[in-house]
Amino acid sequence: MSSGADSNEVYQQEIWVSSREHIAYVIDNLEDDNVMASYESLYSVNLLRSHRLVSYAILKSLEKSSRKAHLYANLVSLIDCDIPECGELLAEQCAAQFVEWHRKGLNYAAQSSLISMLGELFKLGSLHELVILELLQLLTTSDLVSNVGLTVDLMERAGRTLSEVSPAAHDMIFEELRSQLQMRSFDAKAERRVSLLFDARKKEYPVSASQEISLPPHDSVVHVFDLGELKVVSLEGLQRFQYDAHFFELEDQFESIKNAALERFPVAKNETDAFVVHDRTQSEDIQFKKSIYLLLKGSLSGEEAAHKLLKLRVRDEEKSRLVYVLAMTCSQETTYSKYYGLVAERLLSSHRAWKKAFATVFEENYTEVDNFKASQIRSLGKFWGHILASDYVGFEVFECIHMSEAETTPPKRVYVKFIFQELVAELGIPNLKARLDESYIQPFLNKIFPTQSAADLRFAINFFTAIGLGILTENLRETLFSLEAQFSAGEFEEKSHCPPHDLAIEAPAKSYVKKQELSEENQAAQDFVSGRDPSSSRARKAGPSTRPRSRTPLRQRSRSPARRRSRTPPRRRSRTPTRRRSRTPTR
Structure with missing residues (x-):
């Protein structure tokens, strides 16, 4: 292969990878209100070449849940109008994979998703009733208990259309279900589902509001095939890259199909150009909180x-x-x-x-x-x-x-x-x-529990000590002591180069600062308990002057007990004048 062909293959591989990622994103984000927008978005890649990737993304999603089966069916029915290969491949692979898993008895949840997808395609007119009847025959002739649930899944989605196109076959299926319900014993859940299906038949299969999607009128392409002739293609095979020798011719062909498709459904273009309205009243948030509170x-x-x-x-x-x-x-x-x-x-x-x-x-x-x-x-x-x-x-x-x-x-x-x-x-x-x-x-x-700053260390120690959990600060205290020791060692080495009289002068001031720090720590612990602001306590403690105390020793008080003062009230002095003594000599 020449260098030009090699570069062309590399380019095609890059296009294939980007198309796979784009299709997977569109399929994963498909919702009830963006089907037409998703349809237009898919046409940004070449669906003539990438329709296998559409089937791969849908089948991959159906393995997890069947909640969006009706959305996938509506999207594929629109694509089928111009590219019928997409719907045909998807229907064949859904049927082939279902038959294989059903015969082996594997993955019941995925079987339910696939049968639901086939029922949705039949309801939209993209699948022939012969395929549905063949599937129902496979389910009703087997003795497996799980077949009753799968039959109910298919009839819930395809029963109304089947009663219109083939009423005899429709009634025969219900007679078979009634006979199995009478002759065999099922669990309560299966019996209840069958009873609900009979009730839905009486009401002519009412459609839930969640599955009603308004699409522009279009002609569906009907696919028919024989279940016995289908071959299963693995998911890895669907997404595997294949070199296309007519790459650019296929690009020109798809461009004309794309223009015709987007002109046929102008609604898709109008949806993308619509204004986005945002609810700024917070009504949804208020309603959510109210419901949780109640x-x-x-x-x-x-x-x-x-x-x-x-x-x-x-x-x-x-x-x-x-x-x-x-x-x-x-x-x-x-x-x-x-x-x-x-x-x-x-x-x-x-x-x-x-x-x-x-x-x-x-x-x-x-x-x-x-x-x-x-x-x-x-x-x-x-x-x-x-x-x-x-x-x-x-x-x-x-x-x-x-x-x-x-x-x-x-x-x-x-x-x-x-x-x-x-x-x-x-x-x-x-x-x-x-x-x-x-x-x-x-x-x-x-x-x-900070360990870097000494101030934060003291603050944390004081806090936990004040609330009675000082035992949690043992590691913090050790860290604080080591920091103080390192600081003291560094300060001593720095002062060792100074004259001796300088050290003697600074020693009392250092002891005073140490006592002041200890008193501040005790006051901070009391502030935590009482709820006061520590800064206000320090302001009250500071006072107008910060000079060190005098080194003159304080006078000690006497240890002798003080004399108690008598509680007897003092005697009042008499107001009667005192009598003068006579100066006459006594006889």
């Missing part, structure tokens, strides 16, 4: 509330909103109720996606705690302490807390206090200390 208040137990919340099937990106409503509802209580902690435990044990949502809300609550009331701070602190004690959410969330005087406020410190008090109440101090000392958690605790 659900929590209307449940009798935490298990019941968690079960109702899980039944909502909230998307992963919406889970943090639900957790935020749960935390705010807990904060509205007069006193903390463990009901909310049990709800949180049940949610966290259901799926790992909830752990990320709870960690996000924990950081939000810590950031907004300055706006909460005292009772709300207490309830939130106990709520998060309960969750952290259960170990469903790890201590990694403490990474957002920086225990320093500059980066904390009194509400934040009180919030952290209630969290640790609840942890102690749930775990006990030994277990709490053991969990905090684990090696893997240390990188996440270097802010709430």
Whole structure:
């Protein structure tokens, strides 16, 4: 092969890979309101060459769920108008794969998805009734119990159309189901599904609103084939690259088909040019929070509330909103109720996606705690302490807390206090200390237990000592002592080059500064307990003058006990004038 052919093959491979990624994106994001927009988007790649990739993406999605089977059928029926190879390949592979799995008894969920897809294609007129009747014959002649469920899946989607094109065959299928229901024993779920199918037959198969899609009128291409002659093509074979010697001729041919297709359905172009309206009234958010709040208040137990919340099937990106409503509802209580902690435990044990949502809300609550009331701070602190004690959410969330005087406020410190008090109440101090000392958690605790700054070290030690958890600061105290020792050693080496009389002069001042630091530390611990601002205490202590005390020794007080003063009231002096003594000599 020449160099020109090699470069052409490389170019075709690049086009093939980009087409595969684009088609997979369109199929994954297909919804009820963007079918026409997805149809137009698919025409940005050459579907004459890439129709195998469309079948591959749809079959890959059907292995997971049949929820979008009606959307895939509508999309393929539109493409069939210009490129019938796309619908034909998809229908053949769905039928061939279903027959193979059914004979081997494999992957019942995927069989249900494939049979549902075939029923949707038949309902839209893209599949002949002979294929459906052949499938029903295969299901009704087998003795497998699972065939009843598959028959119900197919008739739910294709029953109405089958009753119109072949009423005799339609009635025969129901007679077969009735006889099997009477002659054989099925589980309660299968019997209920068959009963619902008979009810739907009486009502002429009502169509749910979720499956009604408005499409422009178009002529469907009907595909028919024999199930016995089909060959299964693996998914890897569908997406495998094949070199095309007539690459550019096929590009010109597809360009003309593309122009004709987009002119036939101008609705697709109008949808893409429509204005996007954004709801800025937050009505949806308010309604969501209201429903969660009423659900929590209307449940009798935490298990019941968690079960109702899980039944909502909230998307992963919406889970943090639900957790935020749960935390705010807990904060509205007069006193903390463990009901909310049990709800949180049940949610966290259901799926790992909830752990990320709870960690996000924990950081939000810590950031907004300055706006909460005292009772709300207490309830939130106990709520998060309960969750952290259960170990469903790890201590990694403490990474957002920086225990320093500059980066904390009194509400934040009180919030952290209630969290640790609840942890102690749930775990006990030994277990709490053991969990905090684990090696893997240390990188996440270097802010709430700082080790770099001596000022932050003293602040953290004073805080935890004030709330009665000084035992958690043993490592911090050792770190602080080592920092002070290093500082003292460096200061002594620096002063060793000075004259001796300088050291003697500075010694009293240094001892005075040390005593002043100790008194400030004690006062800071008292401020944490009383809730006062430490800076105001230091201002009161400072006074007008900061000169060192005199070195003159103070006079000692006498140890002799002081004389007690008599409590007897003094005697009043008489107002009667004193009598003068006579000067006459006595006889």
